Amino acid sequence: MAEKAKKEASSKGLLQSEELYRYILGTSVYPREPEHLKEIRDVTADHPRAMMSTAPDAGQLMAMLLKLVNAKKTIEIGVFTGYSLLLTALTIPEDGQIMAIDVNRETYEIGLPVIKKAGVDHKINFIESEALSVLDQLLKDSENEGSFDYAFVDADKVNYWNYHERLMKLLKVGGIAVYDNTLWGGTVAMSEEQVPDRLRGGRQATLDLNRSLADDPRIQLSHVPLGDGITICRRIF
Numbered sequence: 001m002a003e004k005a006k007k008e009a010s011s012k013g014l015l016q017s018e019e020l021y022r023y024i025l026g027t028s029v030y031p032r033e034p035e036h037l038k039e040i041r042d043v044t045a046d047h048p049r050a051m052m053s054t055a056p057d058a059g060q061l062m063a064m065l066l067k068l069v070n071a072k073k074t075i076e077i078g079v080f081t082g083y084s085l086l087l088t089a090l091t092i093p094e095d096g097q098i099m100a101i102d103v104n105r106e107t108y109e110i111g112l113p114v115i116k117k118a119g120v121d122h123k124i125n126f127i128e129s130e131a132l133s134v135l136d137q138l139l140k141d142s143e144n145e146g147s148f149d150y151a152f153v154d155a156d157k158v159n160y161w162n163y164h165e166r167l168m169k170l171l172k173v174g175g176i177a178v179y180d181n182t183l184w185g186g187t188v189a190m191s192e193e194q195v196p197d198r199l200r201g202g203r204q205a206t207l208d209l210n211r212s213l214a215d216d217p218r219i220q221l222s223h224v225p226l227g228d229g230i231t232i233c234r235r236i237f
Contacts, residue, residue: 181228
């Protein structure tokens with residue numbers, strides 16, 4: 001159990017030491033983490049791609065953002081086992097709704113029993129699909145434009161900007177989009193020669209996204225070094 005906790009504590013974050021990261025988790029994050037979120041972390045821990053799950057410290061900030069904008073209607077692109085999805089479902093009101101899009105229902109079903117146990121599965125509309133086609137279908141109905149309060153994106157990095165362009169139409173002014181993995185394991189600050197081959201494609205896509213977001217006049221921007229890096233974009237027009 002101790003080894004599992006150590007693995008979790010060192011799996012995310014770009015802080016100077018694992019000890020400092022464990023301090024933050026142990027002091028401010030884990031004690032306030034709802035039991036059902038702890039449970040979904042546990043059922044995900046042994047998955048070979050467990051690193052894909054949302055970092056709990058990043059999740060804590062996301063829950064605060066959801067409350068600050070009084071989010072009720074949200075989109076999630078990339079679900080995996082559902083940590084961020086459950087976090088959102090626990091945070092939004094009883095009549096809130098999440099459109100959750102992922103190409104893989106199998107991983108979603110790993111966390112689904114916990115979501116059902118938490119009593120929030122009625123807030124979730126899970127769609128097994130490529131996300132772009134779903135977003136484009138939404139935009140065919142003008143009533144969907146400006147109707148969403150919040151979006152979270154943790155999916156294929158090469159399409160992040162494509163998602164962003166569509167979300168800037170679907171989110172209301174004042175709505176928030178959060179993008180995960182925008183520091184890509186710290187490789188964004190490395191020379192290309194230093195980057196492992198398996199990370200190079202995602203690194204370049206992330207560099208391109210970060211430059212484009214920084215230049216986007218439609219958003220207020222904050223690039224936060226939590227987890228693997230999250231970028232918070234508030235639509236301003």
